[in-house]
Amino acid sequence: MNFISFFFLFMLSMIMMFFEFLFIMNNKVLFLEWEIISFNSMSMIMSILIDSISLMFLMFVLLISSVVMYYSKSYMSSEMNLNRFNILVLLFVLSMVLLIISPNIISILLGWDGLGLVSYCLVIYYQNMKSFNAGMVTFLSNRIGDVFILMVIAWMMNYGSWSYIFYMKLMKSDMIMSIIMVMVVLAAMTKSAQIPFSSWLPMAMAAPTPVSSLVHSSTLVTAGVYLLIRFSDLLVDSFMFKFLLLISSMTMLMAGISANYEFDLKKIIALSTLSQLGLMMSILSMGGYKLAFFHLLTHAMFKALLFMCAGVIIHMMNNIQDIRYMGGLSIYIPLTSLCFNISNLALCGFPFLSGFYSKDLILEFLSLSNFNMLIYIIFYLSIGLTVFYTIRLIIYLMLSDYNLMVIYNLFDEDYIMLSGMFILVMMSLVSGSFLMWLMFPYPYMIYLSVSMKLMVIFTSLLGGVMGYLISNMSIYSLNKFMMTYSLSNFLCLMWFMPNLFSYGVNYYFLNLGQNLLKIIDLGWSEIYGGYGMYNIMKNYSLFYYFFQMNNFMIYLYSFVMWIIIFLIYLMY
Secondary structure, eight states: OHHHHHHHHHHHHHHHHHHHHHHHHHTOOEEEEEEEEEETTEEEEEEEEEOHHHHHHHHHHHHHHHHHHHHHHHHTTTOTTHHHHHHHHHHHHHHHHHHHHOOBHHHHHHHHHHHHHHHHHHHTSSOSHHHHHHHHHHHHHHHHHHHHHHHHHHHHGGGTOOBGGGTTTTTTTOHHHHHHHHHHHHHHHHHTTOTTSTTHHHHGGGSOHHHHHHIIIIIGGGHHHHHHHHTHHHHTTSHHHHHHHHHHHHHHHHHHHHHTTOOBHHHHHHHHHHHHHHHHHHHHHTTOHHHHHHHHHHHHHHHHHHHHHHHHHHHHTTSOOBGGGOOOHHHHOHHHHHHHHHHHHHHHTOTTSHHHHHHHHHHHHHHHSOOOHHHHHHHHHHHHHHHHHHHHHHIIIIISOOOSOSSOOOOOOOHHHHHHHHHHHHHHHHHHHHHHHHHOSSOOOOOOOHHHHSHHHHHHHHHHHHHHHHHTSOTTOGGGGOSOHHHHHHHHTGGGHIIIIIIHHHHHHHHHHHHHIIIIIIIIHHHHTHHHHHHHHHHHHHHHHHHHHHOHHHHHHHHHHHHHHHHHHHHO
């Protein structure tokens, strides 16, 4: 089934690429409508929008999912229910396709909800307590976004149709449209894990690695960015975008700092995904939706590859994810290390790899636009931090000594995993320049002073040097803890995001529920309800039973007294 899925998805991806070229050359957009039901003035229409953006995204999603299916043939080989896993992944791809091609908010909700549900099923795939908790946090965080989309559907009934693409330019100044805009931005923030909904993304790493590679790096988390790209005409120059710019740049900084304190390999990569999502969101809120889309696609390639390499390493290391146990891997598994380093360099924006084209363009666009100093500093800090944690990862994985066992067997001959990874290595090398030619009809000429042009290289080099120096320090060194213990605790725990917005919010409601159950359901309502009534009846019946059994005279006397009292009561 894996090979069939791989072949089918790969062929579909190639067909999408062919149509993509066709649509770009002829400047075509295809809009299909199917009316399902019509009542009063409201019609329910299933519509499909196929243009260059949706085709390009489809091409990348199908390519990555085909490679992941091929990869999981080997990675999940010891799995009993491999077909169940494959079907879940294919369902996920189906939901994603539905989300990408729909210009209609109802069918977007179907895809959006499908993503959330399948994501939950995949996160709890290894059934243990940690996975259940992670799955619950993931699902409930995403439910907030689903509720906002439902509210958008309700507000859109005022327009008579749910095809939002007709109303964006027309109704831009309308009050209802501004309410819709707020809700769309909030929905996108939950799916793309911006502050305050960030804590679910690192927790979702409880899923199997092929799932992390497909779902939590390249497709699911970019659904929010994609939705905002579709709504970008409406959102430009609005207050919500200024708000989003601040939030997303803070997310970028927070994820970059937290990744430097993390020791779990998959969580480090998850936090780097979060950082890149912040970058996409913030450039989108400056109005560069094409740049955001460009970075979304290039990032999908090298991040999926990074997760796959991490999966191979975890597989070799007997399912240990802590990077402190790893080291010297470049000697034992050179091909995997090659893929890992190429994807890491692409993430840093190393010249002429795929990440360089999008990242460099975004930063030069930022330098050219007239934003305040805060945003500028946060952006460049985040770029420096990206190189910082990448160098740290390379030192821990490649340069230090192997720390796990005395006897070990690391082998690099798993050709099923490697051949899948090499497809993505090729894409990580060429997709940047390939998309540059494809997406922008004329090249962006950004004219800056020399110092600003070289600012990116300066910050990257500085981040790299700092990463090298600090990673080589002794763990007991004071510099490692960045001033004080409490500050490092704050930075390490994602600015207390999980405690505040996941466990913090859950705890009070769950605690209240437990207290209500204990005091009311199992407490007073029992005493005054069923159990109390039973006790009263039982005691009275025992009382009367005592009289009946022991003294017939007392019983008759009480009976006569009862009648006398009753008669007196009737007389008065």
